[in-house]
Amino acid sequence: MNEQKSKITANIIIAVIAAAAIVAASLILANGVEKVKGGGNRIIVTGSAKQQITSDLIVWTGNFSAKSPSLQEAYGILETDKSKVHNYLISQGVPEDAIVFSSINTTTNYMILPNGMYSSDIDYYELNQTVTISSGEIEKITDISRKVTELINEGIQFQSNPPQYMYTKIADMKVTMLAEATKDAKKRAEMIAENAGNKLGSLKYADMGIIQITPLYSNEVSDYGMNDTYSLEKEITAIVHCEFEIQ
Known part of the structure; x- marks a missing residue:
């Protein structure tokens, strides 16, 4: 009997606490609404x-390079390759004013000694140049970017980069x-x-x-x-x- 009374008392206490919590939450919510209503x-x-x-704009770049122990010879090769690249792009219907060639970047490579260290003797020169096309003819330039490596068949060390679409x-x-x-x-x-x-x-x-x-x-x-x-x-x-x- 006492045990049953204890359970009833405990349930009443829990109910009172829950009711108090609900009232408190309601007051907090009411105060919050009141603040929102303030001017x-x-x-x-x-x-x-x-x-x-x-x-509506495509920007495509390609790189080509030439190597030689002679700087003058490397430059001559690059100039010949540049002319071939230019003529190829013109033949594909690219307007002259859409083709831009960068300045030439020159790298000097030195010979490697048996111990793995670089010597002061020049092994070869490597010259690199970039061609850029900016155009609204997106489909045409995209197609060119995919097949321009045909220039490799002409002995040109050419690399086509992924087009950028703007x-x-x-x-x-x-x-x-x-x-x-x-x-x-x-x-x-x-x-x-x-x-x-x-x-x-x-x-x-x-x-x-x-x-x-x-x-x-x-x-x-x-x-x-x-x-x-x-x-x-x-x-x-x-x-x-x-x-x-x-x-």
Whole structure:
């Protein structure tokens, strides 16, 4: 009998504690709502806007080199190869003004002694040069970047680098996307305010966050922003942090 009374007493104590906790939580929530309803309260939300873009500029580079124990001979070989590269690109329909050759980079290589140390005697000179094409004809230049190594058959030590794909109207898009991201932030703020029984006031502050330019369907992000240049089709995401007044 005493044991049964003890159980009943324990249950009553637990119920009282639970009721007290509920009352306390209600008071805290009520105070919180009261603070939100105060005239000087504000809410900070994050909005975003996404848009798919197609690159409108391709930048492709290729490297070719020449080696010889004689610097003059290496230079002569490189000049001949440069002419062949130039003629090849012209034959593929690349405009003259789209082809840019860099200055020549010269590396002096020294002979290696039996002990593995370098001697002061020159083994050979290696000269390198880069050709760059910037164009809006993306399909054509992409195709050239894949088959230009045909020049190897002409004895040219040529290396084709992966093309980079750019979008030149990013600056114009930022204004539009900032407006769209701000609208998204406002919708989020309105939902939060309504759920709390309040009304959303005016926008007090807006700060554009990092722009992310990523390949389609990619989940990659960076605190410093991403700028994918290896995908033709991309997605641009704009983030904005907004502060609204709560009425």
